[in-house]
Amino acid sequence: MTTFVESTVRFPYKRSLGSVIGYFMTALTDRRIVGIRNGDRVLVPPLEWDPATAEQLNPDFVDVGPAGTVRSWTWVAAPSGQHPLDHPFAFALIELDGASTTLLHAVDAGDISAMETGLRVAPRWRAQRVGHLTDIEAFVPGEEPVTPEDDAGPAAEPVTMMNYDASISYTTPVPETQLVFGKAFAEGRLVGLECPNCHRVYTGLQQACPVCAIPLNGTHEVELPQTGTLTTFTIITPVQYPGQTETEPFARVHVLTDDIDAVLAYQPVVDFPNADVHPGVRVKAVWTTDADGKQELAGWTPTGEPDVDDPSIVNRIF
Amino acid sequence: MEPVAIVGWALTPMVRRTDKSEARLLFDVVTGATEDAGITRADVDFSCAGSCDYVAGQAFSFVQNIDAVGAWPPKRDSHVEMDGAWALYEAWVRLQLGDLDVAIAMGSGRSSTADPATIYPMEMDPYYLAPLGADAVSLAALQARVLLDAGLVTERDMAGVAARTRADAVGNPYAQVSGEYDVDALLKEDYVRAPLRKHDLSPITDGAAAVIIARGDKARELSDNPVWITGFAHSAEPHQPGVRDLRASTSTARAAKAAGADGHFDVAELQAAFTHEEPLLTAALGLGPDVAVNPSGGPLAANPVMATGLVRVIEAARQIRDRGKQRTLAHATSGPCLQQNLVCVLEGTK
Ligand SMILES: [Zn+2]
Secondary structure: OOOEEEEEEEEEEEEEOHHHHHHHHHHHHOOOEEEEEEOOEEEOOOOOEOOOOOOEOOOOEEEEOOOEEEEEEEEEOOOOOOOOOOOOEEEEEEEEOOOOOOEEEEEOOOOHHHOOOOOEEEEEEOOOOOOOHHHEEEEEEOOOOEOOOOOOOOOOOOOOEEEEEEEEEEEEEOOHHHHHHHHHHHOOOOEEEEOOOOOOEEOOOOOEEOOOOEEOOHHHEEEOOOEEEEEEEEEEOOOOOOOOOOOOOEEEEEEEEOOOOOEEEEEOEOOOOHHHOOOOOEEEEEEEEOOOOOEEEEEEEEOOOOOOOOHHHHHOOO | OOOEEEEEEEEOOOEOOOOOOHHHHHHHHHHHHHHHHOOOHHHOOEEEEEOOHHHHOOOOHHHHHHHHOOOOOOOEEEEEOOOHHHHHHHHHHHHHOOOOOEEEEEEEEEHHHOOHHHHHHHHOOOOOOHHHOOOHHHHHHHHHHHHHHOOOOOHHHHHHHHHHHHHHHHHOOOOOOOOOOOHHHHHOOOEEEEOEEHHHEOOOOEEEEEEEEEEHHHHHHHOOOOEEEEEEEEEEOOOOHHHOOOOOOHHHHHHHHHOOOOOOOOEEEOOOOEOOHHHHHHHHHOOOOOOEEOOOOHHHOOOOOOOHHHHHHHHHHHHHHOOOOOEEEEEEEEOOOOOEEEEEEEEOOO
């Protein structure tokens, strides 16, 4: 019976816009839609280069719309969390008046029966506009743009950056080798997987011996000692990104386990000041018990034994 | 141009959801393809894989996948965040340098990981498309309607493509969706994204594929019936679908011309992941009614994203090595509304 794990990954991007897209986004805050002149065509949304020749375009912007004509459409009956509306809507390619190309956006038409190619639509503006494509909440059937009573007005400064925050929920099978590591961990044990051919011991994500191309599984489990020698380390100065809980510089170390000769990579440390972390330090595993009685590896702490003075230590990465 | 031939390949079973990791799927096809070519992993000089971190849900997922190829003896490796067909293209280019003889190209995707409507916007233009959650099925539906409005295709034609490919897929052990279907019954189904119904879409598929290619004499040494790559090219159009004429696929026609694809083939395997794309591609490639299109069932029978294009190459090669055909075409695509297209011409040993 395969174990599947559910996880949600956030993708919070912050992007610079450049002079062309930035101009378009800034204009949105002023409830204007602009295109860029490309010969006798007007590209909407504006691009930095001629799509046919890749020549850089002059920043010759043209106001278009606000109304336009639907050139193609599809109906989204069950929107995803990333779609701009949370009720059924149409995606449409809209040729704004004065434009030579079409803009993809949502049409809030209420019902699929209201949609047809050639439909005239106009933007429904958000009250608070930040310079983002969704400053237009959606287009709506008709000729007249819709503006809320509490309109906050245009941005005070040109818009140069935009946020894009998506999240995706994944369902992923847990490889058998991961389960071997996880089960042992919960019992306060460290294990590795030993290749039956070359006898190398793996402690990471390997599901096969990458040297011998032999699949590994639970039958290859070997017990690892809980003492070892620090081979290399890094001190990480945290930057504040979503999910980052560290605030002070912290260490990650590689530990070469005794006897078995397997390296545990990127391990945390316990009661071990950053200034004292260096190759050759003898360390031991520190475990904590969680609310369910399961063991968790808190990290590695010095044993107090003398350093190992072996030049080959520093050459051990994995 | 160095003569390069396909000398072996392997596919995983194509299923709705596998319990295997991507690395393990690749392990299996690397083993299968090397056995098919009569070589070992040690004989492979260069490897290139196509996969997608957003599909895997894991940063640098391709690094783990290298374990499938084997790390010893050391070999040159590369990765494309594209379908494995582009990995094959890179491997083919690498062999053109003339100092390596054998390469493996792979593609892998576990599309079951998440809702495709949330994954694929991540690969779109981050300013104008991704913020709307512009998903691949919606964009395909917009192109389908353009074709319908222009009178280039009908919903009945599209259902006909679905019925024909599903019937063809009955004989394909790697098909996920197959069987006999009535066009009138298919047309009564609800829309998923109007004007696309479920049968107009490819299934969600987990799977992987690998292809071994070899240069000149090495190919002749390894295989009694090497499948020669006699033309290979790809071309891209602007990413924004709104600046393109969606009624045609100009980059497919351009790639076909560069690859020497003149329309005369026994079989064409096309990465038409939506029914309306088949007539569009057939027209761009100048394929006449005598060319058998997607006799394997094509992507509508199994769609392991990031391997689907490479599977087309395998199915086109199979027609030559195992079915006695002389000249076949494989097509792969990437990007919204057929933005980028790759054409590979295959010929048997005369
Ligand atoms: Zn081994």
